[in-house]
Amino acid sequence: MQEKVNVCHSCGKKLFCLGGFFNGVILENKQTYCFDCYDYISKDEKNPQN
Numbered sequence: 887m888q889e890k891v892n893v894c895h896s897c898g899k900k901l902f903c904l905g906g907f908f909n910g911v912i913l914e915n916k917q918t919y920c921f922d923c924y925d926y927i928s929k930d931e932k933n934p935q936n
Contacts, residue, residue, distance in 0.1 A: 896923035 889903045894910065895917040901910040911924040919927070 892918040894918060894920040894923050896920075896927070899923075 887905060890900055891903050891908060892901045892910070893899065894901060896919055899920045901908070901918055901920060903909070910921065911919045913919070
């Protein structure tokens with residue numbers, strides 16, 4: 887079963903609940919991201935460019 891839950895805060899990709907599992911990431915501030923965008927922003931936070 888596939889149910890649309892939200893969209894990625896960064897790229898706008900539709901995010902779904904697939905068989906009871908959310909196919910994205912929800913941050914503490916309740917913003918949702920697809921896995922690709924979350925990986926990208928996570929790398930930026932770990933390696934800031936000054």
